[in-house]
Amino acid sequence: MAKKKKKMPGLNTSSTADISFMLLIFFLVTTSMDTDMGLARRLPKPPEPDQEDATMDIKARNILYVRLNAAGQLWIQDEMNFGYGDIRELRPRVKEFVKNEQNLSRLPEKHVKNIDLLGQCFVTDKHVVSVQTDRGTPYNIYFQVQNELVAAYNELRNELSKQKFGREYQFLKDEEKAAIRQYYPQNISEAEPKKYGGDK
Amino acid sequence: MAGFKKKASREMPEMNTSSLPDLIFTILFFFMMVTTMREVTLKVKFTIPAGTELEKLEKKSVVSFIYVGPPTDNLRAQMGSSTRIQLNDRYAEAREVMDFVAAERRGMTNQAEQVISIKADQGTQMGYITDIKEVLRKSWALRINYSASRRN
Numbered sequence: 032m033a034k035k036k037k038k039m040p041g042l043n044t045s046s047t048a049d050i051s052f053m054l055l056i057f058f059l060v061t062t063s064m065d066t067d068m069g070l071a072r073r074l075p076k077p078p079e080p081d082q083e084d085a086t087m088d089i090k091a092r093n094i095l096y097v098r099l100n101a102a103g104q105l106w107i108q109d110e111m112n113f114g115y116g117d118i119r120e121l122r123p124r125v126k127e128f129v130k131n132e133q134n135l136s137r138l139p140e141k142h143v144k145n146i147d148l149l150g151q152c153f154v155t156d157k158h159v160v161s162v163q164t165d166r167g168t169p170y171n172i173y174f175q176v177q178n179e180l181v182a183a184y185n186e187l188r189n190e191l192s193k194q195k196f197g198r199e200y201q202f203l204k205d206e207e208k209a210a211i212r213q214y215y216p217q218n219i220s221e222a223e224p225k226k227y228g229g230d231k
Numbered sequence: 232m233a234g235f236k237k238k239a240s241r242e243m244p245e246m247n248t249s250s251l252p253d254l255i256f257t258i259l260f261f262f263m264m265v266t267t268m269r270e271v272t273l274k275v276k277f278t279i280p281a282g283t284e285l286e287k288l289e290k291k292s293v294v295s296f297i298y299v300g301p302p303t304d305n306l307r308a309q310m311g312s313s314t315r316i317q318l319n320d321r322y323a324e325a326r327e328v329m330d331f332v333a334a335e336r337r338g339m340t341n342q343a344e345q346v347i348s349i350k351a352d353q354g355t356q357m358g359y360i361t362d363i364k365e366v367l368r369k370s371w372a373l374r375i376n377y378s379a380s381r382r383n
Contacts, residue, residue, distance in 0.1 A: 044249070044252065045248075047252040048248070048251045048252045048255055051252055051255040051256050051259055052255055054259050055255055055258055055259045055262065058259060058262035058263055058266055059262060061266060062262055062265060062266045066287050066288065067287070067288040067291075067294070067348065067378060068285040068286065068287055068288065068378070068379060068380070068381060069285060069286065069288065069348055069376035069377050069378040069379050070282055070284060070285060070286070070376065070377040070379055071286045071346075071374070071375075071376050072375055072376070072377065073373055073374060073375070074364060074367060074368050074372075074373040074374075074375060075368065075373075076368070076371075076373065077368045077369050077371065099357075164357045164361065165357065166356060166357060166358030166361065167356050167357070167358065168356065168357040169353065169354055169355070169356065169357070170280070170299075170351050170352065170353060170354065170355040170356070170357060170360055171280045171353035171354065173357050173360070174280040174282065174353075174377055174379065175280065175282070177377065178282040178283060178284055178379075181284040182283060182284050185284055221364075
């Protein structure tokens with residue numbers, strides 16, 4: 032006589048929900064949803080061993096010096112004006128310098144450049160903003176200066192893109208962005224830090 | 232009273248909760264995906280600067296962090312209070328950044344997109360940052376990010 036097949040009792044799964052709830056709560060607690068943010072920069076390529084100092088043959092009118100000393104003071108210098116300045120002065124100065132709207136002889140020289148989508152443009156693509164720091168400069172000051180420089184470029188690009196395309200820079204198509212970037216290239220050079228004094 | 236009895240005998244049908252675990256598991260998996268476990272214990276303390284022109288670090292898988300700041304309070308007795316650089320789980324010198332970058336790069340699938348995020352204290356002297364940047368340049372890790380919080 033064959034044994035009567037026993038019916039397998041169903042597994043009680045009522046606690047699965049509790050277990051997964053506990054796991055869920057664990058991950059909820061450990062998750063940090065805040066996204067990391069920061070100021071994105073690009074470093075220049077490492078120098079070639081036989082490379083000469085290229086900054087020598089840039090005309091004085093094309094360079095805007097931003098120097099930071101160990102005390103955190105800001106020195107802004109172009110061909111005509113120089114002196115200690117406040118961080119709030121930096122953005123308008125950089126914008127004026129990069130834009131050179133009236134084609135002044137003390138501000139960067141302008142060249143005719145053919146840019147896709149924008150046509151013949153008169154741009155200051157040879158300008159350089161040179162940031163020099165001291166080894167003792169507080170990082171926060173340096174960061175704020177970088178932030179202002181990027182802000183100046185962003186404002187210029189936004190103005191141009193509104194004028195040409197009627198939208199803000201961030202809403203443009205990639206090729207339009209590229210055109211704007213050609214019009215206002217970000218030329219920020221960071222020289223080797225100098226020791227302006229102090230024993231550090 | 233008969234009417235009442237009739238009503239009382241009607242039972243509320245029990246809700247079927249068999250799909251509840253599945254539901255919870257779905258949420259669980261979502262959180263497991265978005266969780267980034269902090270893989271290092273911080274040995275330096277820092278307050279990152281605040282800026283306005285910030286960009287989000289989109290791809291977490293290509294980002295490596297370098298922490299710069301004074302040692303945390305419980306380590307100060309042994310390590311002093313001068314600025315230190317932390318790579319992974321230990322203090323390091325600026326020149327060791329090169330090995331760190333190479334090691335981090337080895338584990339990445341799209342190595343060209345590698346981003347180094349510098350989380351440095353506001354009061355750090357630029358000398359430390361510049362040393363790190365020089366080493367980063369030499370090791371061809373050119374995309375960097377100064378970690379910051381948003382300010383209006």
